[in-house]
Amino acid sequence: MLLYHDPRAPNPRRVRVFLAEKGVAYDTIEVLIADKAHQTPEFRKKNPIALLPVLELADGRVLRESMAICRYIEETQPGPNLFGEDPWERAQIEMWNRHAELELLWPISQVFRNTSKFYEGRIKQCPDFGQQMREHVTERLAWLEGELGKRSFMAGDRYTVADITALCAIDFGKPSQIRLSAELHPNLTAWYSRVAERPSAKA
Numbered sequence: 001m002l003l004y005h006d007p008r009a010p011n012p013r014r015v016r017v018f019l020a021e022k023g024v025a026y027d028t029i030e031v032l033i034a035d036k037a038h039q040t041p042e043f044r045k046k047n048p049i050a051l052l053p054v055l056e057l058a059d060g061r062v063l064r065e066s067m068a069i070c071r072y073i074e075e076t077q078p079g080p081n082l083f084g085e086d087p088w089e090r091a092q093i094e095m096w097n098r099h100a101e102l103e104l105l106w107p108i109s110q111v112f113r114n115t116s117k118f119y120e121g122r123i124k125q126c127p128d129f130g131q132q133m134r135e136h137v138t139e140r141l142a143w144l145e146g147e148l149g150k151r152s153f154m155a156g157d158r159y160t161v162a163d164i165t166a167l168c169a170i171d172f173g174k175p176s177q178i179r180l181s182a183e184l185h186p187n188l189t190a191w192y193s194r195v196a197e198r199p200s201a202k203a
Contacts, residue, residue: 001026004046004054006033010105010172011066012053013203017164018070020200022077026055034118067097070161082161089156096155096162103140104169107133111176118175137178141185148187152194159195167195 003019003026005012019026031037031052038050046054047064054064055072063069074083084090113119114130144166148154154162170180170192182189195201 001058002056003028004031004043004052004056005029006031006038006052009033009052010109010168011051013171014066014164014168015053015055015069016203017168017200018073018082018161020203021080021082021159021164021198022073024073024077067161082159082164084160093155093160093162097160097165100154100162100165100169104137104144104166105172107136107140108169108173108176108178111137111178112172115176134176134178137173141180141188145185145188148191153191159198163191163195164200167192167201 001024003012003015005016005028007013007030031043033052037043038047038052044050046056046062051064053066053069054062055069056062063072071083074081082093084093110133111130113123114125114133115127119125151157153159154166170178173179180189180192
């Protein structure tokens with residue numbers, strides 16, 4: 001398998017962490033967003049909408065959405081299970097993964113896109129929207145602080161894909177000065193320590 005990725009982007013990292021947890025071997029090709037390599041005609045043959053990551057199988061088939069890639073790997077490499085072992089657990093993990101995507105990763109990415117100098121001249125930025133998303137993330141971190149006082153991981157008492165998404169979201173907040181506070185977020189900080197210490201977090 002061949003993973004097209006940018007080492008600094010959060011969605012490719014989600015896939016790399018997932019693959020590391022699964023112990024799956026793969027090769028990589030760097031497609032650097034800073035160099036606009038994702039917008040080349042050659043890469044658009046892999047993904048017409050110029051997004052990362054893309055997973056290319058040995059037979060040439062491609063998957064080009066991070067959770068679709070993770071679900072494919074889950075089906076072909078069932079252990080360790082990261083998506084749920086029964087209908088209720090699968091639903092819980094799906095719910096919390098979506099919360100991590102929609103309430104953390106997406107708004108954090110919008111803060112970066114709309115306020116960072118990295119995107120100046122690359123896209124049409126809206127700083128007011130970026131600030132609105134920053135406030136949204138602040139509220140959601142306060143909510144998750146209460147939730148992580150009830151259990152050890154995002155979706156329950158074990159590590160799952162929801163933790164991978166939340167970890168990558170929190171880390172992607174750092175360039176935009178969105179960080180956990182040990183004083184304001186003791187439960188989230190303890191959760192972060194648990195998941196960040198896993199070897200896969202370095203993938």
